[in-house]
Amino acid sequence: MLKIENFSLALAKQNLLSNLTMSVGAGEIVTIMGPSGCGKSSLLAAIAGTLDEGFTCSGSISLAGKSLLDMPQSQRQVGILFQDDLLFPHFNVAQNLQYGLVQSKQPQAKQVIEQALADAGMPGYQQRDIASLSGGQRARVSVLRSLLAEPKLILLDEPFSKLDKPLRKQFRQFVRDKIEELAIPAILVTHDAEDCLQAPPISFFS
Numbered sequence: 178m179l180k181i182e183n184f185s186l187a188l189a190k191q192n193l194l195s196n197l198t199m200s201v202g203a204g205e206i207v208t209i210m211g212p213s214g215c216g217k218s219s220l221l222a223a224i225a226g227t228l229d230e231g232f233t234c235s236g237s238i239s240l241a242g243k244s245l246l247d248m249p250q251s252q253r254q255v256g257i258l259f260q261d262d263l264l265f266p267h268f269n270v271a272q273n274l275q276y277g278l279v280q281s282k283q284p285q286a287k288q289v290i291e292q293a294l295a296d297a298g299m300p301g302y303q304q305r306d307i308a309s310l311s312g313g314q315r316a317r318v319s320v321l322r323s324l325l326a327e328p329k330l331i332l333l334d335e336p337f338s339k340l341d342k343p344l345r346k347q348f349r350q351f352v353r354d355k356i357e358e359l360a361i362p363a364i365l366v367t368h369d370a371e372d373c374l375q376a377p378p379i380s381f382f383s
């Protein structure tokens with residue numbers, strides 16, 4: 178479980194978040210909404226350990242009982258998905274997925290990748306160039322790459338915003354199923370109430 182307790186975040190003298198307390202259970206997806214610039218992505222960065230200098234935070238964030246704020250970024254095992262996928266354009270689909278694969282799965286990489294692509298409705302796409310994929314296919318490869326790294330928590334920063342409506346619906350379901358399957362907590366930041374994958378959103382609108 179992810180637990181955020183009395184968490185406050187400031188940028189120079191600007192208060193972004195004050196005393197946020199929330200928890201996210203295994204397989205649960207909590208959605209966060211709020212106006213542009215209110216600090217949603219910064220909260221995700223604080224959890225992932227990628228907050229830039231200039232931000233200060235207080236309170237606690239723990240995952241499975243371990244404090245994340247005290248942990249180096251490399252040890253946090255947090256997966257992040259952004260609006261723009263960060264796939265390597267010069268690698269094909271399989272090479273991109275292999276990059277995400279945890280060390281223990283490397284010996285069976287071929288089979289694991291084959292199965293992951295089949296699960297994502299993209300069987301046989303291993304050798305395809307990234308540039309030849311549609312937006313929805315790129316999005317799916319991007320999610321798969323994050324999930325193959327077996328993160329202990331996943332943070333989704335508007336990953337659906339570039340997809341058209343029918344694709345968005347299909348992709349939301351795909352992400353929800355994968356997170357439930359992995360039984361890890363997830364936080365989704367969005368501007369679109371329809372993106373709420375489970376319960377109603379936590380709103381940062383004041």
Ligand SMILES: Nc1ncnc2c1ncn2[C@@H]1O[C@H](COP(=O)(O)OP(=O)(O)OP(=O)(O)O)[C@@H](O)[C@H]1O
Pocket residue numbers: 188193211212213214215216217218219220229231
């Ligand atoms: N690297 C940075 N350096 C300085 N200021 C930053 C940095 N990143 C974000 N900010 C500022 O911090 C505030 C919160 O930004 P953040 O990206 O967290 O907002 P957001 O709620 O995710 O916005 P949006 O919905 O527009 O993506 C904004 O005022 C933004 O300009």
